[in-house]
Amino acid sequence: xxxxxxxxxxxxxxxxxxxxxxxxxxxxxxxxxxxxxxxxxxxxxxxxxxxxxxxxxxxxxxxxxxxxxxxxxxxxxxxxxxxxxxxxxxxxxxxxxxxxxxxxxxxxxxxxxxxxxxxxxxxxxxxxxxxxxxxxxxxxxxxxxxxxxxxxxxxxxxxxxxxxxxxxxxxxxxxxxxxxxxxxxxxxxxxxxxxxxxxxxxxxxxxxxxxxxxxxxxxxxxxxxxxxxxxxxxxxxxxxxxxxxxxxxxxxxxxxxxxxxxxxxxxxxxxxxxxxxxxxxxxxxxxxxxxxxxxxxxxxxxxxxxxxxxxxxxxxxxxxxxxxxxxxxxxxxxxxxxxxxxxxxxxxxxxxxxxxxxxxxxxxxxxxxxxxxxxxxxxxxxxxxxxxxxxxxxxxxxxxxxxxxxxxxxxxxxxxxxxxxxxxxxxxxxxxxxxxxxxxxxxxxxxxxxxxxxxxxxxxxxxxxxxxxxxxxxxxxxxxxxxxxxxxxxxxxxxxxxxxxxxx
Numbered sequence: 001x002x003x004x005x006x007x008x009x010x011x012x013x014x015x016x017x018x019x020x021x022x023x024x025x026x027x028x029x030x031x032x033x034x035x036x037x038x039x040x041x042x043x044x045x046x047x048x049x050x051x052x053x054x055x056x057x058x059x060x061x062x063x064x065x066x067x068x069x070x071x072x073x074x075x076x077x078x079x080x081x082x083x084x085x086x087x088x089x090x091x092x093x094x095x096x097x098x099x100x101x102x103x104x105x106x107x108x109x110x111x112x113x114x115x116x117x118x119x120x121x122x123x124x125x126x127x128x129x130x131x132x133x134x135x136x137x138x139x140x141x142x143x144x145x146x147x148x149x150x151x152x153x154x155x156x157x158x159x160x161x162x163x164x165x166x167x168x169x170x171x172x173x174x175x176x177x178x179x180x181x182x183x184x185x186x187x188x189x190x191x192x193x194x195x196x197x198x199x200x201x202x203x204x205x206x207x208x209x210x211x212x213x214x215x216x217x218x219x220x221x222x223x224x225x226x227x228x229x230x231x232x233x234x235x236x237x238x239x240x241x242x243x244x245x246x247x248x249x250x251x252x253x254x255x256x257x258x259x260x261x262x263x264x265x266x267x268x269x270x271x272x273x274x275x276x277x278x279x280x281x282x283x284x285x286x287x288x289x290x291x292x293x294x295x296x297x298x299x300x301x302x303x304x305x306x307x308x309x310x311x312x313x314x315x316x317x318x319x320x321x322x323x324x325x326x327x328x329x330x331x332x333x334x335x336x337x338x339x340x341x342x343x344x345x346x347x348x349x350x351x352x353x354x355x356x357x358x359x360x361x362x363x364x365x366x367x368x369x370x371x372x373x374x375x376x377x378x379x380x381x382x383x384x385x386x387x388x389x390x391x392x393x394x395x396x397x398x399x400x401x402x403x404x405x406x407x408x409x410x411x412x413x414x415x416x417x418x419x420x421x422x423x424x425x426x427x428x429x430x431x432x433x434x435x436x437x438x439x440x441x442x443x444x445x446x447x448x449x450x451x452x453x454x455x456x457x458x459x460x461x462x463x464x465x466x467x468x469x470x471x472x473x474x475x476x477x478x479x480x481x482x483x484x485x486x487x488x489x490x491x492x493x494x495x496x497x498x499x500x501x502x503x504x
Contacts, residue, residue: 019443022173024450025184026166029193032457033166036197037158039461041088041099041468042151044345045198046416047124049085052199053077054125055136055157059144063130065294068119073126073294076117080110080150091468095348099468110150125201126294132201132245135164154199161203165196168207176214177222178377178432179425181370181449183210185363186425188453190351190460191341191418202418205245209252209422212238216255219263220381226265232273239277243284248395249422250281254388258381295403305406314408315398326397329412340417344460347416349467352482355459362452367431369438369445377432385426392423451490458482 043049057065057075065073084107091097125133139160143153169187173180186192187210195202215235219227243250256277264270292308315322340347342356400414420427440448462482 019446021180021184021446022170024446025173025187026170028450028454028457029169029187029196030162030166032188032193032454032461033162033197034159035461036194036464037155037162039468040194040198040345040464041091041103042154043085043088044091044468045194045200046346048199050122050124050126051133051201052136052154052157053081053120054122054128054130055133055199056081056140056153057122058130058133059137059140065122065126067294068121071296072121072123074119074121077120078112078114078150079116079118080113081154082118082120083107083110084150084154092346093348095467098470104151107151108149112144112148112150112153114144122294127291128201128246129244129288129291131241132204135160135204136199139163157199158197161199162197165203165207168211172207172210172214175211176217177375178217178372179367179370179428180372181366181446182363182425182428183214185366185449185453186210186421188457189341189359189421190344190356190457192421193457193460194344195418201245202421205242205249206422208238208242208245209249210425212242212252213255213422213425216252216259217377217381220255220258220260221375221377227263232276235273236276236280240280240284243281244288247281247285247288248392248399250285251388251392251395252423252426253277253281254391255381255384255426257387258378258384306404307407308402310407311402311405315402322398322401325401325410325412326394328410329397329415330393332411333415337415337417337420341421342460343417344464345467349464351456351460351463355456359452359456362449363428364431365438366445366449367428368436369440371432371437371442376434377429382429382432385429389423389426393420396420455485455487455490458485 043052053075054065056077062075066075068074087103087107088099091099130137136157139156139158140153142160143156148156165187169183172183176183187196187206192206196206215231215238219231219235239250239253242252256274259270261267261270264273338360339350339353339356341360342351342353343349344351396415396419397412401409401412404414405412459482
């Protein structure tokens with residue numbers, strides 16, 4: 001009797017946890033994130049070499065790059081890590097090449113040897129602040145203190161980033177009053193999981209953007225009590241944090257326009273807090289532009305027609321022409337950006353298109369069905385969300401056009417689909433409406449979202465395993481097996497739901 005009595009509260013507790021999005025989605029992110037962190041060979045995500053070396057420098061207390069070659073900022077990094085980079089460098093942009101067991105075993109016992117150094121330019125990270133590298137730097141520092149080898153230090157960097165992202169997702173889902181399932185599903189898109197489980201600053205950027213959006217959603221649609229000073233400090237802190245991660249996403253602060261006046265206690269306080277947000281985001285954005293001194297005037301390699309100064313002069317001379325360039329780019333490349341949500345590695349490892357198209361359709365249906373009882377986002381929130389997403393898109397295109405495109409180019413080359421993950425919740429806000437909606441049991445929708453997301457991630461793991469490890473004779477077998485397993489997972493879920501309701 002005592003044993004059964006004592007175990008009952010635990011059972012109830014586990015049932016509550018399994019029914020809570022704020023626990024389910026972080027658990028799924030942690031599980032698949034570990035698979036990505038250890039499954040993707042070292043330095044196989046975009047600019048991961050630069051991101052890792054920058055994080056290593058931050059772990060030693062060097063918060064800013066040093067000048068190195070050709071005007072690029074960089075620093076001295078362990079030669080052992082450079083050797084690991086060269087071991088796996090042959091895989092980049094070569095889908096026909098695969099990692100071998102020897103690639104790992106030959107580096108497994110490589111000591112870090114931090115005294116032997118090489119100078120490296122940080123081409124992919126020198127224009128970032130040190131802030132989004134703090135989680136990775138902590139993981140690297142802990143691995144160094146514990147005596148980890150070179151390969152162990154690299155994986156510690158990835159895992160620390162993943163842990164931080166899982167924590168931010170948990171906080172996001174606890175705070176947001178709407179779109180809990182949407183946030184969770186977006187965090188489990190294959191490209192999102194890859195970035196969160198790598199050395200990339202995207203982990204901080206996406207995680208903080210989601211958390212900042214969740215706080216603004218809460219202020220806009222939930223609780224009618226006046227906002228206290230502590231919440232205002234949190235709001236301003238998150239705005240600053242996000243700006244120094246990647247300043248284009250400071251545009252999310254426009255959601256502040258949707259917060260009712262009475263939530264801030266009247267016009268005066270509303271204007272003061274709004275002015276504070278503007279000062280924080282604009283001031284830090286200006287400060288971030290000073291990172292330009294660590295880059296040459298021509299960031300992109302391979303073409304001499306790129307010039308930051310020349311491009312800026314052209315935009316100032318004819319801003320309407322640049323607006324036309326942005327419009328043409330969106331109409332021409334939006335489909336490519338959607339496809340890139342399922343392209344892993346250096347955009348050379350596609351997830352099966354059938355799985356990705358199924359996921360995109362499901363996300364639309366989820367936006368129509370993810371409802372919170374008695375809460376309806378106002379038209380002001382939807383309008384502010386679209387304005388914020390539009391401004392963010394414009395700033396992203398401007399940055400890519402100025403830094404990486406030929407002067408006067410007709411299209412912006414360089415943006416990738418993952419750049420829009422932080423604003424996807426805003427783009428999906430119009431789906432939350434009274435005219436077109438899907439009514440579903442909340443628990444059924446929750447577990448369906450988890451099942452579909454997990455199924456697609458199973459296919460994603462199979463895709464990068466095929467790309468990096470399997471011999472040609474086995475490559476055409478693993479993806480059909482993964483697709484079948486994913487379909488079986490979803491089918492078993494719906495069978496279980498059907499049996500439960502039939503029994504009821």
